[in-house]
Amino acid sequence: MITFFCAECDAPCHNRLSATDAYCDECYYAKSLTMYRAISFAAVYSKDGRRLSIGSSVNKCCAERNALWSIDHEEASYVVVCRVQKKKQKVSVTSSRPCMQCILTMQMYGVEKVCYSTKSGEFVWEEVHHMSTTYETVSRTIVRV
Ligand SMILES: [Zn+2]
Ligand SMILES: [Zn+2]
Numbered sequence: 001m002i003t004f005f006c007a008e009c010d011a012p013c014h015n016r017l018s019a020t021d022a023y024c025d026e027c028y029y030a031k032s033l034t035m036y037r038a039i040s041f042a043a044v045y046s047k048d049g050r051r052l053s054i055g056s057s058v059n060k061c062c063a064e065r066n067a068l069w070s071i072d073h074e075e076a077s078y079v080v081v082c083r084v085q086k087k088k089q090k091v092s093v094t095s096s097r098p099c100m101q102c103i104l105t106m107q108m109y110g111v112e113k114v115c116y117s118t119k120s121g122e123f124v125w126e127e128v129h130h131m132s133t134t135y136e137t138v139s140r141t142i143v144r145v
Pocket of ligand 1: 006008010023024026027
């Protein structure tokens with residue numbers, strides 16, 4: 001695999017956005033914050049608290065699934081997700097309660113608990129295997145092959 005260097009921070013990376021610019025995940029998400037009205041971020045952690053991956057909602061699907069798809073099943077224990085919105089030039093935290101497809105995906109990956117933001121900007125933890133919801137998003141992809 002060819003390695004590029006992030007245009008913002010010089011870290012080696014594999015995401016090439018154009019012929020001239022490549023960005024690491026973190027810088028790519030920071031950049032996308034300026035282009036979207038609302039964006040979700042998710043991070044997946046192992047049992048001992050290591051961050052395994054991060055994902056955002058900019059790649060057409062939910063942040064949780066984008067983060068989970070890039071790692072191996074066995075290690076995922078916790079998912080933390082947050083949604084930030086921009087309204088009248090003000091930034092606030094809003095609800096990021098996982099949708100049905102993300103709950104199913106987390107259950108498949110053996111994620112124990114998920115922490116998500118609420119409409120009032122607080123965070124709650126929920127046991128993934130107790131969660132159910134009928135809220136669906138446009139992207140129904142649960143497994144990406
Ligand atoms: Zn970077
Ligand atoms: Zn989702």
